[in-house]
Amino acid sequence: MYILTGFLVLFAFQRILTTHFHFGYETDKEKLNKKTGGLGAFIGMTIHSFFDGVSIVAGFEVSGELGFLVFAAVLLHKVPDGLTISSIVLAAFNDRKKAFVASVVLASATIFGGALVWGLSHTGFGAEVLGESFxxxxxxFSAGVFPYVAATDLLPVVNQSENRKAGLYVLLGVAVFYAASWVVGVVGLE
Known part of the structure; x- marks a missing residue:
């Protein structure tokens, strides 16, 4: 139920509350104002970063193995996230300070998301909702976001690609995930 809720909340956010911005083959230049696009990307990536923090701490609350895998996955995409938001904000506002602040806000949102889950899980306030641990x-909830992003952003781009390697990279990514999960289990981080 919570996975579906995460999926639908992101759907509602991108389709009802804001404009879903795509860059690349789907870009509609008439609808995309630089500043509006930059602000929309900043808001979306900040929410994404918040749920990165939620995912990391919640993963460790469930098991050490899961927490380590989520942490490693988030860590691998944090640098590209920081570069992406800095580039978008710099292009939209032509201001290096705003670009730097945007990347600091993204990092802070991750820390805030993790701190919120840790605090709710360890203070007793909100530790359980409807019999489930927070x-x-x-x-x-955050796991529901990933199928949405894969179905609406990743797979359409892969399917549009003339390059067969793009599909192989998707399969390789899944294989790497399962191999990493196995290694973490063997090492004993469960």
């Missing part, structure tokens, strides 16, 4: 709900 950490499991947070992890399930």
């Amino acid at each position: 950490a499991r709900i947070g992890l399930s």
Whole structure:
């Protein structure tokens, strides 16, 4: 239920509350104002970063193995996220200070998301909702975001590509995930 809720909340956010911005083959230049696009990307990536923090701490609350895997996955895309938001804000506002602040806000949103889950899970306030631990709900909710992003952003780009390697990279990514999960289990981080 919470995975579906996460999926639908992102759907509602991108389709009802804001404009869903695509860059690349789907860009509609008439609808995309630089500043509006930059602000929309900043808001979306800040929410994404918040749920990165939620996912990391909730993963550790569920198990050490899961927490380590989520942490590694988030860590691998934090540098590209920082570069992406800095580039978008710099292009939209032509201001290096705003670009730097945007990347600091993204990092802070991750820390805030993790701190919120940790605080709710360890203070007793909100530790359980409807008989479920807050950490499991947070992890399930944020897990629902990933199928949405894969279905609406990743797979359409892969399917539009003339390059067959793009599909192989998707399969390789899944294989790397399962191999990493196995290694973490063997090492004993469970």
